[in-house]
Amino acid sequence: MEKVEIQMAGIRKFENGNILIIACLGDTCMRIPANTGTLTINEPKPEVLKITVTLSGGEGNQAFQHAQLFRTETTDDVAEGTESMVVRVYMK
Incomplete structure (x- = not known):
């Protein structure tokens, strides 16, 4: 493999x-930055990819809403079928 995005x-x-978003490829784990949501792994070993997301924090009765993943706006500008999660594997 050349890379995994x-x-x-x-x-x-x-x-x-x-x-907190963690991607583990075999026994190597990396954090996916919440500000970009993007991680590229160059020259990965052919292993199992596991992505773990932990949502925490928040306050009061609405605490569960204070950390969200795959949030989309409900406006007409958003096309149907938004790609919420994409994993691309590039082969050499």
């Missing part, structure tokens, strides 16, 4: 909500 869309944090 991971894209996670709709990452939103409000109040004191937190999102």
Whole structure:
């Protein structure tokens, strides 16, 4: 494999909500930055890819809304079929 690209869309944090996204390829784990939602792994070993998302934080009765993944706006500008998560594997 040449590289693996991971894209996670709709990452939103409000109040004191937190999102931790970890991608593990075999025994190597990397954090996917919440501000970009993108990670590229160059020259990966052919292993199992596991993506884990932990949502935490928030306050009060609405705490569950303060950390969101795959959030999309409900406007007419958003096309149907938004790609919320994309994993691309490039072969040599």
